[in-house]
Amino acid sequence: MAAVNRVLVIGGGFSGMATAIKMRRHGIQVDLVEIDPEWCELGAGISINGASMRALENLGLYQQVVEQGCVTDGVAIHLAHGPLVMELPTPSPVGSSVGGSGGIFRPTLARIMSAATLESGVNVRLGCTYTQMIQSDKDVTVSFTDGTTQSYDLVVGADGVHSTIRKELFPEVPDPEYIGQGVWRAILPRPAEINRVTMWVGDHLKLGVNPVSDTLMYMFITEDRPTKEHIDIETWPQVCADLMAHFPNPIVQSLIPHVLKEEANIDYRPLANLLVKTPWNKGRVVMIGDTVAATTPHLASGAGIGIESGIVLADELAANDDLKMAFDKFHQRRWERCRMVVENSERLCHIEINGGDKAEHSKIMGQSLMALSQPI
Numbered sequence: 001m002a003a004v005n006r007v008l009v010i011g012g013g014f015s016g017m018a019t020a021i022k023m024r025r026h027g028i029q030v031d032l033v034e035i036d037p038e039w040c041e042l043g044a045g046i047s048i049n050g051a052s053m054r055a056l057e058n059l060g061l062y063q064q065v066v067e068q069g070c071v072t073d074g075v076a077i078h079l080a081h082g083p084l085v086m087e088l089p090t091p092s093p094v095g096s097s098v099g100g101s102g103g104i105f106r107p108t109l110a111r112i113m114s115a116a117t118l119e120s121g122v123n124v125r126l127g128c129t130y131t132q133m134i135q136s137d138k139d140v141t142v143s144f145t146d147g148t149t150q151s152y153d154l155v156v157g158a159d160g161v162h163s164t165i166r167k168e169l170f171p172e173v174p175d176p177e178y179i180g181q182g183v184w185r186a187i188l189p190r191p192a193e194i195n196r197v198t199m200w201v202g203d204h205l206k207l208g209v210n211p212v213s214d215t216l217m218y219m220f221i222t223e224d225r226p227t228k229e230h231i232d233i234e235t236w237p238q239v240c241a242d243l244m245a246h247f248p249n250p251i252v253q254s255l256i257p258h259v260l261k262e263e264a265n266i267d268y269r270p271l272a273n274l275l276v277k278t279p280w281n282k283g284r285v286v287m288i289g290d291t292v293a294a295t296t297p298h299l300a301s302g303a304g305i306g307i308e309s310g311i312v313l314a315d316e317l318a319a320n321d322d323l324k325m326a327f328d329k330f331h332q333r334r335w336e337r338c339r340m341v342v343e344n345s346e347r348l349c350h351i352e353i354n355g356g357d358k359a360e361h362s363k364i365m366g367q368s369l370m371a372l373s374q375p376i
Contacts, residue, residue: 003321003326004154006029006152007153007154008030009032011291012032012114016034016288017117018059018113018307019288020117020122021113022058024120025120031124031150032122032125033125034126034128035129036126039124041106044105045187045210046300048101048102049301050091050096050100050101053065053098055304056098059311060116069108070211071099073090073196074087074101075087075090075197077199077201077362080203082248082250103197103211105212128145130145140154155286156286156288157288158306161176161272177272178228180224181349183223184239184240185219185269186219186240187219188255188259189217190216190217194211194251198210201358202246204352205223205243207221222271222298236266237260237264240264240266244256272294272296273295274292275338275342276291278331280292288309289305293305294342295346299368308334308376309334316329316333340368347364348361348365351364
């Protein structure tokens with residue numbers, strides 16, 4: 001018998017949807033509230049490593065990712081002017097035959113997961129969130145912005161890196177801290193020779209491309225910026241083009257005219273991270289995903305570890321009739337893995353900022369991907 005029967009998930013991002021889908025598979029009743037009335041995931045592309053592919057396979061969504069995204073093999077890391085530094089293998093993760101790496105449009109993955117959420121029987125309420133939670137030994141009574149009130153056995157906080165639930169439950173946890181880098185992303189035509197994740201590493205600047213379909217790829221540039229500053233959106237295309245000029249490689253140079261076009265759909269985000277020590281629950285309210293383990297994108301694992309956490313939480317709640325036991329096992333399975341991703345991503349970031357050893361950078365990437373390929 002499951003530890004809970006009726007659950008509320010607050011937040012309809014990747015980790016919230018994964019939690020809801022997996023809980024429904026276990027026969028648990030789930031309500032999900034999402035404050036965005038459009039339930040719209042913005043952004044360009046998303047890299048999906050083998051561990052994230054395995055998690056999507058667990059949810060029954062891998063084949064859709066294959067059909068609507070792009071599954072590739074290996075990572076090539078070059079110097080800025082072109083010479084190959086290292087090729088990282090991306091074997092299938094342990095216990096699965098899914099691809100070891102790939103990419104997809106972020107809105108496409110969001111649509112795949114939101115459709116699966118609805119199909120699984122989750123009661124989704126858009127344009128709605130909570131206003132108050134009152135806990136007792138037996139349940140949590142939640143008041144909503146639409147004026148309704150409902151009681152649940154458990155509330156899952158998946159409301160993102162700027163979580164109001166975290167501020168309420170753990171007011172001592174500081175806000176995510178800017179890490180000294182920003183990331184630019186754009187959608188560009190895919191040259192025939194780009195058939196896997198390919199990166200060029202310069203001084204204080206890294207550019208990578210990842211196929212997301214037969215004809216398109218997304219580009220990411222991580223750039224050192226000592227302070228978090230506002231960058232006028234009108235200047236974004238030219239700023240991107242100027243950054244690309246630092247990479248003499250002919251492939252990169254050929255892409256510069258495309259980044260100046262509107263369809264490049266450029267996105268800029270200053271990078272921050274966050275790691276909240278376990279336990280991630282206060283009573284019957286538990287947090288997952290970016291609310292407690294928000295990472296920079298250096299290991300392409302932010303969405304992946306959130307999806308994994310949703311799966312593990314649902315599995316432990318279904319396997320244990322005691323809520324404390326379920327939480328204990330959930331934390332045992334998730335802490336070290338999430339810590340590794342957040343801290344190793346931060347280490348990669350600092351190596352890039354400080355112009356550190358590129359061999360160490362590649363070694364950390366390789367070790368981290370190997371660790372991620374292990375069972376969850």
